[in-house]
Amino acid sequence: MTNQIIQGILLGGYYALIACGLSFMFSVMRIINLAHGSLAVFAAYALWWLASRLHIPPFFGLLIVLPVMAVIGWALQRFLLERSARGGALLPILTTFGLAIVIDNMLFEQFGADTRSLAPFIGSLSYDSWEWPGGIYVGKLAVIMFATAVILLGGLQLFLTRTRLGRSIRATSEDPDTAGLVGVDARRANAIAAAIAMVTVGLAGAFLGMRATFDPYAGAPQLLFAFEAAVIGGAGSLWGTLIGGIVLALAQTLGAQVHPQGFLIGGHAMFLVVLFVRLSASGLGLRGLLRLPSRSGS
Amino acid sequence: MSAVSTSPVIERGTATSRIAAIAVALIIALLAAAPQFLSAGAVDRMTALFIYVILAAMWNALAGFGGLVSVGQQVFFGLGAYFAIRLADAGLNPLLALFASGLIVGAVSWPLSLFMLRLRNGEFAIGMWVIAALTHLLVNLDRLVQGETGTSLISLNVYDAGTRRTTIYWLALVSMTALLAILFGLLRGSTGAAIRAIRDNEDAAASVGVRVTGTKRLLFVLAAFGIGIAGALWLATSITFQPKTYFNVQWTAYMIFMVLVGGIGTFEGAILGAVVFFLIETWFGGAGVWYLVGLGAIAVLFSLFLPRGLWGTIEERFGLRLLPVGYRVRLPGNPAAPADDGTAPSPQTTQHQEKA
Numbered sequence: 328m329t330n331q332i333i334q335g336i337l338l339g340g341y342y343a344l345i346a347c348g349l350s351f352m353f354s355v356m357r358i359i360n361l362a363h364g365s366l367a368v369f370a371a372y373a374l375w376w377l378a379s380r381l382h383i384p385p386f387f388g389l390l391i392v393l394p395v396m397a398v399i400g401w402a403l404q405r406f407l408l409e410r411s412a413r414g415g416a417l418l419p420i421l422t423t424f425g426l427a428i429v430i431d432n433m434l435f436e437q438f439g440a441d442t443r444s445l446a447p448f449i450g451s452l453s454y455d456s457w458e459w460p461g462g463i464y465v466g467k468l469a470v471i472m473f474a475t476a477v478i479l480l481g482g483l484q485l486f487l488t489r490t491r492l493g494r495s496i497r498a499t500s501e502d503p504d505t506a507g508l509v510g511v512d513a514r515r516a517n518a519i520a521a522a523i524a525m526v527t528v529g530l531a532g533a534f535l536g537m538r539a540t541f542d543p544y545a546g547a548p549q550l551l552f553a554f555e556a557a558v559i560g561g562a563g564s565l566w567g568t569l570i571g572g573i574v575l576a577l578a579q580t581l582g583a584q585v586h587p588q589g590f591l592i593g594g595h596a597m598f599l600v601v602l603f604v605r606l607s608a609s610g611l612g613l614r615g616l617l618r619l620p621s622r623s624g625s
Numbered sequence: 626m627s628a629v630s631t632s633p634v635i636e637r638g639t640a641t642s643r644i645a646a647i648a649v650a651l652i653i654a655l656l657a658a659a660p661q662f663l664s665a666g667a668v669d670r671m672t673a674l675f676i677y678v679i680l681a682a683m684w685n686a687l688a689g690f691g692g693l694v695s696v697g698q699q700v701f702f703g704l705g706a707y708f709a710i711r712l713a714d715a716g717l718n719p720l721l722a723l724f725a726s727g728l729i730v731g732a733v734s735w736p737l738s739l740f741m742l743r744l745r746n747g748e749f750a751i752g753m754w755v756i757a758a759l760t761h762l763l764v765n766l767d768r769l770v771q772g773e774t775g776t777s778l779i780s781l782n783v784y785d786a787g788t789r790r791t792t793i794y795w796l797a798l799v800s801m802t803a804l805l806a807i808l809f810g811l812l813r814g815s816t817g818a819a820i821r822a823i824r825d826n827e828d829a830a831a832s833v834g835v836r837v838t839g840t841k842r843l844l845f846v847l848a849a850f851g852i853g854i855a856g857a858l859w860l861a862t863s864i865t866f867q868p869k870t871y872f873n874v875q876w877t878a879y880m881i882f883m884v885l886v887g888g889i890g891t892f893e894g895a896i897l898g899a900v901v902f903f904l905i906e907t908w909f910g911g912a913g914v915w916y917l918v919g920l921g922a923i924a925v926l927f928s929l930f931l932p933r934g935l936w937g938t939i940e941e942r943f944g945l946r947l948l949p950v951g952y953r954v955r956l957p958g959n960p961a962a963p964a965d966d967g968t969a970p971s972p973q974t975t976q977h978q979e980k981a
Contacts, residue, residue: 359747422928428921436914554751595759
């Protein structure tokens with residue numbers, strides 16, 4: 328049982344990785360990007376393509392894919408989200424949903440229905456493990472994934488609080504008009520925030536590909552995991568995302584213990600329970616629950 | 626408002642809309658008689674069209690009028706089919722089961738609304754998706770369904786193929802007409818004023834005493850009921866029930882496409898969108914993946930460049946109203962004056978709507 332709990336916690340690192348970009352974009356631009364999961368799968372395919380065709384190992388492939396993701400994020404904000412957000416809060420949902428359909432089906436067109444994995448390209452890392460005291464084996468990849476999540480969240484936190492650019496992004500998320508008055512270029516801040524979010528999505532996609540298999544339509548479940556982790560943990564700090572990811576993963580682990588098909592049910596049920604408790608306790612909408620430190624954490 | 630002596634004319638129906646009403650009656654009569662002339666394949670396609678119209682109109686009721694964009698409406702589609710299977714298995718006449726199933730879906734959506742309607746915008750959208758995913762998994766646990774293998778509405782086989790085809794065609798036609806009539810009646814009545822007020826500005830509507838949550842709940846339950854019926858009808862046409870097909874998010878994608886292209890928040894727009902979707906599917910459905918890419922791309926383009934859709938743009942351009950659900954004010958001396966009750970009410974129209 329201890330073993331499963333530890334595996335669950337480490338899996339939570341993956342959920343935190345995929346959730347932090349979603350949560351970050353929501354807190355800065357007030358947009359929930361429904362193409363989030365599909366973009367992560369896109370990054371996974373890009374790495375797979377580099378590895379299988381050009382023999383570039385995934386960890387080096389990231390050096391190519393992450394900058395590409397940043398450019399995609401920037402373009403996404405400049406050409407799609409900025410325009411669609413002007414039409415109200417509902418339109419970006421439709422725009423990004425349409426985008427997700429385009430991405431999923433283009434991937435299907437390009438790569439077919441076969442499931443892929445990056446595991447064959449990372450050598451023994453995909454199955455190597457360390458033995459911890461008490462006869463517990465933890466996968467090296469899972470530990471690396473968790474450590475990446477912690478470093479990424481910590482880095483984002485430092486970036487938002489300590490750098491000039493980070494502060495301008497926070498100012499924009501608080502109040503774009505006032506930020507504009509004091510000389511912050513809101514368009515630029517938003518575009519950079521979207522680029523950063525997509526870099527985290529690229530990382531999440533890489534780990535998705537290494538720890539499991541993916542197919543062209545794997546984006547939707549990733550979006551749901553990201554959303555659930557962000558909502559469960561989003562009590563006011565970036566670190567909440569990590570807690571949310573861990574809680575989600577533990578609920579799934581528990582679900583799998585109860586019933587062979589209980590893995591996903593456990594996660595979804597936990598999400599609804601947390602939501603229900605929060606909503607009945609606060610009387611507020613979810614808006615207050617999906618916050619980042621940019622609003623209150625510092 | 627210029628100082629012309631005659632006062633503005635407030636009108637609801639126009640000459641065009643009266644002609645349109647007659648045309649609608651004629652079209653329905655024609656459709657009712659159509660199975661006599663159409664081939665079996667064409668009858669099936671028309672049934673599919675009616676189901677698309679229901680889906681579009683119901684998603685539009687929720688998103689276009691209630692301001693609730695849901696990406697999880699496939700939950701009601703799937704449940705509509707599932708409950709029909711369950712009821713038929715319990716011995717209920719399969720045709721009766723289709724409607725009983727819709728009613729149960731509506732009933733289930735009520736407690737769900739208490740919870741979900743507290744979420745806003747994107748949270749509601751994905752929250753519904755989570756509900757759909759969870760419901761799908763739970764339905765899979767039912768032994769009758771046998772997981773993804775699925776099951777069939779076998780009891781429908783007591784009718785021979787010809788009778789079954791025409792009966793389902795008529796049931797779909799009646800369901801579509803009835804649901805559109807309910808929606809139309811709702812939008813024209815006093816609730817309609819509240820609905821349009823919420824659509825245009827929720828906070829302002831609440832401040833003048835519109836029961837925002839109650840009205841949204843009504844739309845949520847109506848949409849669930851209608852989509853449940855659509856799911857049950859789809860089951861009746863295809864007989865087999867595989868959870869993966871029915872709880873697929875593509876159903877919501879279709880709804881979004883139809884409403885976005887037709888014109889979100891306009892009564893006629895959803896119908897137009899369903900017809901457009903039907904034609905595209907008929908012509909390009911064979912193109913497989915590229916067809917889906919095209920649907921997604923068109924949805925993105927419409928949301929960016931033509932967010933009011935085809936009908937919304939036509940309305941705006943020509944001041945045309947076929948099935949008026951609002952009022953319009955015609956200022957004397959300027960006959961082409963703002964005919965904008967359906968899309969963006971001016972202060973004048975809003976006042977009159979409140980009195981309605």
